[in-house]
Amino acid sequence: MSYTFALVGNPNCGKTTIFNEITGSTQYVGNWPGVTVEKKEGKARKFKEEIKIVDLPGIYSLSPYTMEEIIARDYIVDQRPDVVINIVDASNIERNLYLTTQLIELGIPVVVALNMMDVVNARQDRIDTQKLIHYLGVPVLLVTANKGAGVKEVVEKALEVAQSAAAREADIPCKVFDQAIEQSLGKLQTLVKPWAQAKKYNARWVSLKLLEGDEKVKEKLDVPVTLMAEVKTYREGLEHEYDCDIETVVADNRYRFISNVVSKAIKKKNNGNTLTLSDKIDKVVTNRILAIPIFLAVMFAVFQASFGPVGSFTIDWIDVFINETIAGVLTSWLEAGGAAEWLKALIIDGILAGMGSMLVFVPQIMIVFFFLSILEDTGYMARAAFIMDRVLRKLGLSGKSFIPMLMGFGCSTPAIMASRTLENEKDRRLTIILTPFMSCGARLPVYALFAAAFFAQNQGVIIFSIYMLGIVVAVLSGIILKKFVLKGEVAPFVMELPPYRIPTLKGITIHMLDRGKGFVKKAGTVIFAAAVVIWFLQTFSFSFQMVQDPGDSIMGGIGKLMVPVFAPLGFDDWRAAVALLTGVVAKEVVVATLGILTDVGEVTEDSVELAAALQVYFTPLKAYAFMAFTLLYMPCVAAFGAIKREMNSWKWTLFTVAYQTGVAWIVALLIYQVGRLVGLG
Amino acid sequence: MNKTLKELKPGDKAVIKSVMGEGAVKRRLMDMGVTRGAEVLVRKVAPLGDPIEVNIRGYELTFRKSEAENIIVE
Numbered sequence A: 001m002s003y004t005f006a007l008v009g010n011p012n013c014g015k016t017t018i019f020n021e022i023t024g025s026t027q028y029v030g031n032w033p034g035v036t037v038e039k040k041e042g043k044a045r046k047f048k049e050e051i052k053i054v055d056l057p058g059i060y061s062l063s064p065y066t067m068e069e070i071i072a073r074d075y076i077v078d079q080r081p082d083v084v085i086n087i088v089d090a091s092n093i094e095r096n097l098y099l100t101t102q103l104i105e106l107g108i109p110v111v112v113a114l115n116m117m118d119v120v121n122a123r124q125d126r127i128d129t130q131k132l133i134h135y136l137g138v139p140v141l142l143v144t145a146n147k148g149a150g151v152k153e154v155v156e157k158a159l160e161v162a163q164s165a166a167a168r169e170a171d172i173p174c175k176v177f178d179q180a181i182e183q184s185l186g187k188l189q190t191l192v193k194p195w196a197q198a199k200k201y202n203a204r205w206v207s208l209k210l211l212e213g214d215e216k217v218k219e220k221l222d223v224p225v226t227l228m229a230e231v232k233t234y235r236e237g238l239e240h241e242y243d244c245d246i247e248t249v250v251a252d253n254r255y256r257f258i259s260n261v262v263s264k265a266i267k268k269k270n271n272g273n274t275l276t277l278s279d280k281i282d283k284v285v286t287n288r289i290l291a292i293p294i295f296l297a298v299m300f301a302v303f304q305a306s307f308g309p310v311g312s313f314t315i316d317w318i319d320v321f322i323n324e325t326i327a328g329v330l331t332s333w334l335e336a337g338g339a340a341e342w343l344k345a346l347i348i349d350g351i352l353a354g355m356g357s358m359l360v361f362v363p364q365i366m367i368v369f370f371f372l373s374i375l376e377d378t379g380y381m382a383r384a385a386f387i388m389d390r391v392l393r394k395l396g397l398s399g400k401s402f403i404p405m406l407m408g409f410g411c412s413t414p415a416i417m418a419s420r421t422l423e424n425e426k427d428r429r430l431t432i433i434l435t436p437f438m439s440c441g442a443r444l445p446v447y448a449l450f451a452a453a454f455f456a457q458n459q460g461v462i463i464f465s466i467y468m469l470g471i472v473v474a475v476l477s478g479i480i481l482k483k484f485v486l487k488g489e490v491a492p493f494v495m496e497l498p499p500y501r502i503p504t505l506k507g508i509t510i511h512m513l514d515r516g517k518g519f520v521k522k523a524g525t526v527i528f529a530a531a532v533v534i535w536f537l538q539t540f541s542f543s544f545q546m547v548q549d550p551g552d553s554i555m556g557g558i559g560k561l562m563v564p565v566f567a568p569l570g571f572d573d574w575r576a577a578v579a580l581l582t583g584v585v586a587k588e589v590v591v592a593t594l595g596i597l598t599d600v601g602e603v604t605e606d607s608v609e610l611a612a613a614l615q616v617y618f619t620p621l622k623a624y625a626f627m628a629f630t631l632l633y634m635p636c637v638a639a640f641g642a643i644k645r646e647m648n649s650w651k652w653t654l655f656t657v658a659y660q661t662g663v664a665w666i667v668a669l670l671i672y673q674v675g676r677l678v679g680l681g
Numbered sequence B: 001m002n003k004t005l006k007e008l009k010p011g012d013k014a015v016i017k018s019v020m021g022e023g024a025v026k027r028r029l030m031d032m033g034v035t036r037g038a039e040v041l042v043r044k045v046a047p048l049g050d051p052i053e054v055n056i057r058g059y060e061l062t063f064r065k066s067e068a069e070n071i072i073v074e
């Protein structure tokens, strides 16, 4: 027999910790189809039965208002896992049980795992499990997930429930609602039964959802109008009786039931008026005066660690290892074997370099996620959102968008991956689109070259203005996109501030490795394919001859064709067009290409010869427009791969790069044309 | 005596009477435990003046002042 158990719980209840504990290294991380919400699956270890564990998104409720809630609910009612394992943060039991009351109604067996028992015990609160079992009508087990205690027992219990429940139709065991609601539900239940059964839904749950006016359920069931009219009568009857809308009545009922259960089953040692350690930390961290300096210091530290000496060391090291060590060994083998020149080029410059262009990012992504996991698991991330909300709300973003945006100044690729930490899909998409406008480290060599060549007197100011331009474009884009593309109801900012916790090394390590692996698997294929294609276009001519001068290559040909597109921006020489095309591999490549195309040869960004050569093709105004274009146009293939992975949709990915390139074109056009009008050209 | 939660100062305590408004924001507030009869304690206001942090049902919750305006307390 094989079984499927779904893990469901509030955010921060310890779900990931329990999932890791049950599945070990068998987990598979992907996305739910078409959305940016993560899906995790794994097999339970140490059981002879085949048990699939599906980790559903962390949610507070099953009301169909957020993507996560809809995914979780649809999964449970349509895929019908054998058991729903509901993880409840026992140290925050009232709010957590709200979801429990909703899960129990779905008609699928539920096993409740009361997690964080160590916290409860430390507070010397007492939970009477028997009473909880009695009131909720489902098995309840005690767990301390970060120590692994009780996790196996939960799976054993779920297995036992699954094996015994297979035959019978689950009853709704607990009595949450008032008499009046129950009566209406009882009558409606018989009416909706045929439609509910057609979908194998629980009739009582369907009645409740229809009563609440749940559009999603209505759509799914295709209930006839006559029945809906009947439902409406019941709803109006209840709303009249309570003098209040039905959703409020239902929510009030649930919380009243829970308060009652909690008061009977839990004895609190003290009433929560004393300051906990978490409260004390918060007093400092979100203090009126200290909060922002602390926030900036934390951000600076994370940025330095990721993109400072350690980060760049790992990049250089991998680069050397792949493009020198391995390339050297392979070259000598190929030469010894008498391989043709084109084959050698394909393997070394095409495939190996393509792999390299993806692998160099892996350590950096892991470092970034190492710190992000710490920020998330300690609970600081929620405070960062709390502190920064006011600023970022103006751009239509949430406080948490700050982190990916900041990372963008280091490298767009891990920064885009970091958008994962945002809860809301629209915020995530917008953040992904805007992050590449933050000027990454790879673009600096281009600015440095042009600033030295054309603005020798005030290089600093010019480069700084380019960075500012990126921020301004991001701000304006945020406002515009929110208004026209990512419109719709704004996500309410109603967020839990979880207590500060000490993260576990295991949890952080798994998270970090997951991200690295996910990047290689999902983004890696895109990056690799793109890198090889670009290499091919750059290396071969239209007659498939290998060429030395990129100007003669297919890419060069395309670049020459594109001159009219770039001419209005001031770069009317094909060399500029080709350099920009090759910049898609990595933006610093623009410098190298310009070196080759202007016959200067191998160059560094402070090359005096290249600076002199560029004077022929650019004026200061053209150079500035070129820098602006380099800043804004589509990011490199690695970032492209990351965008594809995080957007989880080709449509959005292509929209993103088209938008960025379009913006680059318009901004460069404005700079050049307005500059000329005012006589700078 | 009815007030909105926005009018309370850090350190003030109150009992929720009702949540006004509709749609996702209202629903989310109720899902998070902001329902009739719940006790709230206003903890603090964010350094930049918004959002605010409250303690409700034994945990810390934050929302914007625009949301607090829709919460009637007594």
Ligand SMILES: Nc1nc2c(ncn2[C@@H]2O[C@H](COP(=O)(O)OP(=O)(O)OP(=O)(O)O)[C@@H](O)[C@H]2O)c(=O)[nH]1
Pocket (backbone or CB within 6 Å): A009, A010, A011, A012, A013, A014, A015, A016, A017, A018, A058, A115, A116, A117, A118, A119, A143, A144, A145, A146, A147, A377, A378, A501, A502, A503, A504, A507
């Ligand atoms: N004290 C204590 N901490 C725990 C326990 N279980 C998990 N934690 C910690 O609680 C924090 C959140 O745990 P996660 O497993 O990431 O929670 P989650 O539900 O997956 O959270 P999201 O990923 O935000 O949905 C981490 O810092 C864990 O180390 C526990 O039983 N006791």
